[in-house]
Amino acid sequence: xxxxTHPGFNATPRTDxxxxxxxxxxxxxxxxxALDLRDVxxxxxxxxxxIAAEMALLASPRISxxxxxxxxxxxxxxxxxxxxxxxxxPQIAELSYHNPDAFRIDPxxxxxxxxxxLAGNRAALALYAGQPSMVDPGLHDRLxxxxxxxxxxxGDSDGIVDPGYGRAYAAAIPTAHFQLLTNTGHLPQIESPxxxxxxxxxxxxAHAIHRPS
Numbered sequence: 263x264x265x266x267t268h269p270g271f272n273a274t275p276r277t278d279x280x281x282x283x284x285x286x287x288x289x290x291x292x293x294x295x296a297l298d299l300r301d302v303x304x305x306x307x308x309x310x311x312x313i314a315a316e317m318a319l320l321a322s323p324r325i326s327x328x329x330x331x332x333x334x335x336x337x338x339x340x341x342x343x344x345x346x347x348x349x350x351x352p353q354i355a356e357l358s359y360h361n362p363d364a365f366r367i368d369p370x371x372x373x374x375x376x377x378x379x380l381a382g383n384r385a386a387l388a389l390y391a392g393q394p395s396m397v398d399p400g401l402h403d404r405l406x407x408x409x410x411x412x413x414x415x416x417g418d419s420d421g422i423v424d425p426g427y428g429r430a431y432a433a434a435i436p437t438a439h440f441q442l443l444t445n446t447g448h449l450p451q452i453e454s455p456x457x458x459x460x461x462x463x464x465x466x467x468a469h470a471i472h473r474p475s
Contacts, residue, residue: 266293270386273379283309283335283390283398287316294324303466307331307451308422309391315401315435318408327411327469329462332420332448333431334391336402341427343396347388357421359447360454405434411469412438415461417446417453439465 268286270276280289290313294302302325306314311333318328334343344357351369355362369377392398412435416428425442432440441461446454 264297266290268386268390270389271383273382276386281389282392283312284316286390287313287320291317291320291322291324294322300324301326301471303327303329303462303469305329305331305462306333308334308448309387309396311335312391312396312398312401315405315408318410318412319404321407321409325410326471327413327466328408329413329415329465330431331415331450331458332417332423332428333414334396334423335398336405336427336431336434337397337399338402338427338430341424341430343427344422346396346422347384354422357447358449359452360417360419360445362447365449365452402434405431406436408435408437410437411465413461413465414438414440415443415450415458416440417443417448417450419445419447422448 267274269280269289280286304314304317304325304327306312306329308331311330312335314328314330315333315335318325346354349357351367355366359365369380372380412432414428414432414435416425418425420428428442429440432438443450443454443457443461446457450458
């Protein structure tokens, strides 16, 4: 199994030539080419959903479908993205989960190395996302260029970006279908993984490109 890491995350080096979400999308699309992967379903959550949307816009023939989970990156006037970079960790947990008490983390309880890594991740994320907005003003209109089947998945208790924002995201993509998950927030892969996995596999299987062997 190969698990890519955003440059600058988990104490990895970051090159100055990659400093935007679109840049990350270009890197990951090139990785699909390097690995000669085909019939790929790209799944991304939050900032990862933004990366997945940008990858879909690059129109790689290797990508057969895209799944955006609580994605950010667009501006929706009546449904603003939470001011993530000015939130404390308890506030982030409160907005991220249907049941935040089960997932709270006290960063002061982490080892010094883990705290340094966490701070580095946050700094790299701020750079890629264009702190503080986590919005690309042109992305909403560009989303109409996505041509692969796309599933936009949202937690009904998402307080980082509410379901109204998710519906606007789906409406901007001609090929998109919107699916709401119940009793879950911004991170269903942590809070309700089985519910999310069912949505992912059902959609990916339905839109796989079956090639003769």
